[in-house]
Amino acid sequence: MNQPSGKRFDVCVSGSGAVAMSLALSLSAEGFEVAWARAEAFTAPNSTDVRTYALNARAIALLTRLKIWPALQSHAAPVFDMQIRGDAGGALHFSAWQQRVTELAWIVDAGALERLLSDALRFAPRVDVVAPLQGGQAPANAALLAICEGKFSDTRQSLGVAFERQPYGHWGVAARLQASRPHQGVARQWFRSPDVMALLPFNQPDPHASYGLVWSVPQERAQVLAGLPAADFELALREAIEASEPGALEHLGELRLTSPVASWPLALAQASRWSGPGWVLVGDAAHQVHPLAGQGLNLGLADVDTLVNVLSESRRLEPWRHAGDERVLQRYVRRREWPTRTMANLTDGMLHLFADSRGPLKDLRNAGMSLVERLGPLKHWLVGRALDA
Numbered sequence: 001m002n003q004p005s006g007k008r009f010d011v012c013v014s015g016s017g018a019v020a021m022s023l024a025l026s027l028s029a030e031g032f033e034v035a036w037a038r039a040e041a042f043t044a045p046n047s048t049d050v051r052t053y054a055l056n057a058r059a060i061a062l063l064t065r066l067k068i069w070p071a072l073q074s075h076a077a078p079v080f081d082m083q084i085r086g087d088a089g090g091a092l093h094f095s096a097w098q099q100r101v102t103e104l105a106w107i108v109d110a111g112a113l114e115r116l117l118s119d120a121l122r123f124a125p126r127v128d129v130v131a132p133l134q135g136g137q138a139p140a141n142a143a144l145l146a147i148c149e150g151k152f153s154d155t156r157q158s159l160g161v162a163f164e165r166q167p168y169g170h171w172g173v174a175a176r177l178q179a180s181r182p183h184q185g186v187a188r189q190w191f192r193s194p195d196v197m198a199l200l201p202f203n204q205p206d207p208h209a210s211y212g213l214v215w216s217v218p219q220e221r222a223q224v225l226a227g228l229p230a231a232d233f234e235l236a237l238r239e240a241i242e243a244s245e246p247g248a249l250e251h252l253g254e255l256r257l258t259s260p261v262a263s264w265p266l267a268l269a270q271a272s273r274w275s276g277p278g279w280v281l282v283g284d285a286a287h288q289v290h291p292l293a294g295q296g297l298n299l300g301l302a303d304v305d306t307l308v309n310v311l312s313e314s315r316r317l318e319p320w321r322h323a324g325d326e327r328v329l330q331r332y333v334r335r336r337e338w339p340t341r342t343m344a345n346l347t348d349g350m351l352h353l354f355a356d357s358r359g360p361l362k363d364l365r366n367a368g369m370s371l372v373e374r375l376g377p378l379k380h381w382l383v384g385r386a387l388d389a
């Protein structure tokens with residue numbers, strides 16, 4: 001792919017992550033001419049990313065349509081059960097069987113996802129790689145600029161769009177683990193002020209007994225954890241699990257670190273505007289949520305799905321409108337803003353509820369958790385939101 005001169009495009013996709021690549025592929029599959037402005041330093045995507053992503057049914061359906069899923073499935077494991085524990089006896093249990101779905105989510109390898117998307121783009125028709133945008137300037141030869149540059153997008157900033165970021169003061173520590181007992185497709189999560197920890201069943205290196213770890217802790221503790229030798233990290237992990245749920249280690253067995261430990265700063269953020277004449281924000285460039293519900297990328301892929309539907313619908317029904325027509329883009333914004341805010345508020349609310357370790361609140365939140373467990377319809381609604389972000 002080279003940079004053609006004078007060619008006109010329907011959409012210029014700016015960004016180098018999973019959202020940008022999924023959008024470029026989806027648009028190309030729908031017959032749009034795409035200019036992909038990826039980062040200068042873009043080579044093969046980072047296969048050393050230690051994160052595992054929990055992807056929901058809608059995200060998997062999109063990746064299936066993009067023909068990525070069959071290859072990605074060998075780097076993924078299904079979640080059949082999810083057990084969530086509070087810090088004073090509160091518990092929630094979700095099962096695929098109860099929800100009448102085959103699985104609640106898939107846990108996928110973050111590096112494999114990006115690598116497969118970039119491989120597919122090499123052969124995608126109607127996608128030309130162009131130089132990254134200069135100083136956030138929209139290219140003159142594309143009707144629409146789709147900004148998928150992640151939370152630190154400079155193009156969003158140069159458009160003067162505010163992105164109010166509330167840092168949690170917490171970092172997400174991620175690593176891969178191998179256990180001495182099979183996980184049986186059970187994801188576990190513990191809320192124990194100030195930590196939130198999740199063990200996500202994964203299939204590598206051991207197909208039946210590996211986990212992806214996501215551990216949200218205060219910044220200073222994240223730095224300490226990331227610098228520990230493997231044996232000390234494993235000890236800290238064991239202690240945290242035992243303190244959260246005495247006896248849990250009997251089910252999990254020995255946990256051994258199989259990757260480096262990495263960490264990311266966590267924040268809640270939302271762009272003040274998602275679209276304007278000729279431009280639109282997609283994925284983390286528009287919103288950032290806490291990873292405790294594993295929804296950030298799911299929201300981004302749902303944005304992609306919706307935007308492509310809106311553009312295709314408009315091209316079919318109103319061929320006189322171009323892709324950058326603000327009226328068309330507003331339809332995308334209307335469909336995506338509410339589900340995104342709901343998810344952001346839900347995860348933010350949970351986090352704040354569990355951030356306070358005082359007695360009365362502690363009892364109340366654990367009682368609330370157990371109440372949700374007994375309220376079938378509310379539980380069902382919560383899973384519905386998570387399956388279809």
Ligand SMILES: Cc1cc2nc3c(=O)[nH]c(=O)nc-3n(C[C@H](O)[C@H](O)[C@H](O)COP(=O)(O)OP(=O)(O)OC[C@H]3O[C@@H](n4cnc5c(N)ncnc54)[C@H](O)[C@@H]3O)c2cc1C
Pocket residue numbers: 014015016017018019020037038039040051052053054055132133148149150151152153154155172173174214264282283284285291293294295296297298299300
């Ligand atoms: C610890 C952790 C665990 C998580 N777990 C989950 C999970 O289980 N499930 C889930 O759904 N989500 C999860 N997330 C969230 C998920 O990682 C993000 O929501 C997702 O990566 C956002 O994708 P994106 O493509 O929008 O942005 P990014 O991944 O940030 O990609 C944007 C890319 O664009 C590049 N870029 C920036 N500026 C430019 C420019 N001017 N030109 C070209 N390129 C540019 C950036 O360098 C970057 O490579 C997790 C996040 C963390 C931190």
